[in-house]
Amino acid sequence: MSRFAPVKVVLLMLLASSAYAEKADREKQINIVAANCVMNQKTQASVCTKDVVLTQGTLSIRADKLTVRQDEAGNQYVAGNGGPVRFRQKMDGGNDWVDAEAQRFDYDGRTGILKLIDKAWVKRGEDQIHSDLITYDLNNEAYQAQSKPESGGRVNIVITPKKAPAP
Numbered sequence: 001m002s003r004f005a006p007v008k009v010v011l012l013m014l015l016a017s018s019a020y021a022e023k024a025d026r027e028k029q030i031n032i033v034a035a036n037c038v039m040n041q042k043t044q045a046s047v048c049t050k051d052v053v054l055t056q057g058t059l060s061i062r063a064d065k066l067t068v069r070q071d072e073a074g075n076q077y078v079a080g081n082g083g084p085v086r087f088r089q090k091m092d093g094g095n096d097w098v099d100a101e102a103q104r105f106d107y108d109g110r111t112g113i114l115k116l117i118d119k120a121w122v123k124r125g126e127d128q129i130h131s132d133l134i135t136y137d138l139n140n141e142a143y144q145a146q147s148k149p150e151s152g153g154r155v156n157i158v159i160t161p162k163k164a165p166a167p
Contacts, residue, residue, distance in 0.1 A: 028057040030068065030076070045069035054078070058090035076109035084119065091124070098124045102134070112139035126160035 035050030046068045054061040054068075063080035070076050081104035088099050103118035116122070116134040122143075131145035145155040 030054060030056045032066065032068065034066070043069065044071070052080070060088045062086045071110070073110070076107075078105075078107040078109075080105055096124060098122060100134075111137075113137055126158070128158045130156040 032046065032048055032052065032054050034048035034052040037046055037048040039046045047065070048068070049065045052061075052063045052066045054063075054066055061078075061080065062082070063085040064082040066078060066080040068076065068078050084101045084103050085105055086099075086101050087105075088097060090097055100116060100120070100122040102116035102120035105117060106115045107113070114136045116136075118132060120132065120134045121128060121130045122134060122136075129143070129145055132148045133146045135144045135146075136142070137144075145157070147153050147155050
């Protein structure tokens with residue numbers, strides 16, 4: 001049994017938005033800057049600590065610790081933690097940005113699943129979601145938010161009505 005309550009909200013588009021994260025970012029190189037990094041070329045794994053900044057295209061991640069690895073097929077896997085981990089990424093087709101934060105995260109490049117874990121939130125414009133666990137399927141552009149039973153089993157979503165363009 002999961003430690004998360006059965007309360008689940010599946011959002012087919014992030015906070016009723018028609019914009020998505022820059023898809024081209026996933027094809028760009030990853031750049032990491034940190035106070036300390038250890039790389040094992042045999043296993044294609046890196047562990048970076050202290051004021052870590054990862055960038056990939058418009059994506060920026062700031063964390064206390066990041067573990068990055070790549071499998072033989074070229075899939076990238078990233079895990080991080082911090083006090084908190086902060087994300088920022090430009091959306092496709094405009095000038096909108098998505099900001100997010102969590103105590104830790106896991107990204108599986110093979111499946112395209114990003115999990116924001118503990119005190120997680122995602123914000124785009126005035127729209128936002130707060131939860132103990134936010135899982136984003138980048139391939140299907142779908143979110144799922146779950147809360148732990150000890151937090152009251154609640155997810156908080158704010159969706160701001162979009163104004164129609166003036167005629």
